[in-house]
Each structure stands twice: as structure tokens, then as C-alpha cells.
Amino acid sequence: MNLSVQHPDFASPMKEPVEKETIVVLLALGNPSEALELEKHLSERFPAIMEIYRAPSGFDAMSLAMNRPRIVLLDQRLPDVMGLDMIDPIRDQIGPDNYLIFIGGSGKSGMRPGMRDEALKRGASAICERPIHTDWLTTMVGQLLFPEIPDHPHLHGLELLDLIQMFNQKRCDRTMRIFANDGRVGSIYMNKGEITHVEAGGMQGFAAILDLMRWTEGRIVVYDALLSSERTNDIPTMHLIMDAARIMDEDDSTPGPQNALEAMPDIGFDGTPVPVSSRGATPPPVASGGGDHRRPMGGNSEDTLSLPAFDLDLDFD
Secondary structure, eight states: OOOOOOOOOTTSOOOOOSSOOOEEEEEEOSOHHHHHHHHHHHHHHSTTTEEEEEOSSHHHHHHHGGGOOSEEEEESEETTEEHHHHHHHHHHHHOTTSEEEEEEOOSSSOOOHHHHHHHHHHTOSEEEESSOOHHHHHHHHHHHHSOOOOSSOOOSSOOHHHHHHHHHHHTOOEEEEEEETTSOEEEEEEETTEEEEEEETTEEHHHHHHHHTTOOSEEEEEESSOOOOOOOOOSOHHHHHHHHHHHHHHHHTSSSOOOTTTTSOSBOTTSSBOOGGGGOOOOOOOOOOSSOOEEEOSSSOTTOOEEEOOOOOOOOO
């Protein structure tokens, strides 16, 4: 059966839904000029379908959140309250089906990993760091409002590697958010089927992929949008996961416990040595829990890929 997916063209004016409805957007930003600029940009990109409110304080944000906006842009610092403390009450107001985008950073220094993880755990749908790239932000908003609905049934029981392979074949934009049961948060971002950015705590790129593949318990939430403009990977996706699986297999044959960073090769993908200083901080060790949690990914091929099993909670909305 041939399946097709229509990709919205965000470079052209956004196509309105069949049944026209007003989309309420709340801009809870501490900088009034920044909020005004974003309001102008969103109104131009989505003409005649958005009703945009600006909330310069946490008190105003809570009052306007009673309108149940579809999208909330929440600043990490408002004049009267910290943005992190506003995520839970605003999420309670808008409900689980609407989106909260957490705006952080000062434009000079990025948001610390701990704040990113905390915002995601409290209910932020996406993180946007300053300086805000308005074209990317409005494209992301469009993908959240008008997602590409898969033509095939939503499959349960899929593992992380299954999802990566499926989205790579479909050549679509996806974000996979992985929540470990011990509180760690990781993310994999895919642009047109290729992994562009991976993060797990303070690690990014290849080191983060290795660490995520060792997580044995947790859940995965899938967004039908690319929720980060960062890029920490240029390696083709299939090469990336095959090399990660190969390193894990080699690690399994080495006596004694190892973490993901210790298993990294001394030689990079381009044949040049990998400096020890570039490998980042050592992640917390993962308890084995007894037994081998990995399973083969089909067939008897010598290049079999393997990955720990996850208790998945998939959300394709």
C-alpha cells in the first residue's frame, strides 16, 4: 500500500484550516518591544486566524491564560515571577492539548541544561533560546498548529531505534523527547529525516546518542515538528546509529562497567583523533538491572542493531 504525507509549505502564507477558527496566542514576555515584534511577525505569517494577547507580567499571564490559548510563549524571567514557577499553573489553565514554548537565555549566554530539563519536565512543549530566530519560531508554531498527520496507524511498542529508522525513511520533521524514570531528560531532533541535534543533560551530539541508547526505563513523547534550531550533528542518521550500536557491542565485550563516553572511539569519523577534552562530562552510570536489556533489530545480519527496550508513551498529536 502506498502511503503519502502532505508537507505544509511554511515558506508561503499558511493555509487556513477547512473550518476557519480563531487561534488564541499568549505572549508572556518581560520585554514589551520583543513581544510587540513577535506579535507583528506572527500576525503577518498567520493573517486573519490569530488572536494575540500580550502579558507583561506573571499576574497578567495567569489572567489571560483563562482564555485557554493554543500557544503560550513564556519568558524565563518576568518582572514579578520566574518563568519556571509559572509553567505548572499556566499548564493547568490551558490543558494538556495546547502548547507552551519556554523562552530563555539572554542572547549572550545560553540556558543552563538544568533549567532546560526542568522546564521540559514541568510541561514545556519546546525550548527557544535568545536571540529568537523569528522565521524558525513561526515555522515551529505552524508545525504545532497544523501537524502532518501520519497516514498509517499509530504503532505502540516501538523502540527508540524503530522510531529513528521510521522517521528517517519518511524524511519528516520530528522531535523525540525521552524521559528516563530516574529523572533524566533527553531529546532527538530530526529535520527531513536526518538527526540534526541530540541532547541528554549536559551532553550533546554523538556522546548524547550513546548515553540515550543505554537508558533502559522511561517513556518517549513524539512531536510532529522540529522543536530546536540547534545543530550538533552532520553525520548521516543511519551511519550515526550504526556506529553507536557498534561501539555498544564492543563495549559489551569489554570486562567491567563502562559509561557511554568511555566507550567512544579514539578516532573520529573523519579519521582524526578525538581529544579527550572534547568528550564532555561523564554521565551518571546506568544500573544494569540484571540481564541484557537489548534486543536484535530483525534478521540474522552481521550488522544487527540493538537498543534497550522502552516503556513507550507515544503522542503523535
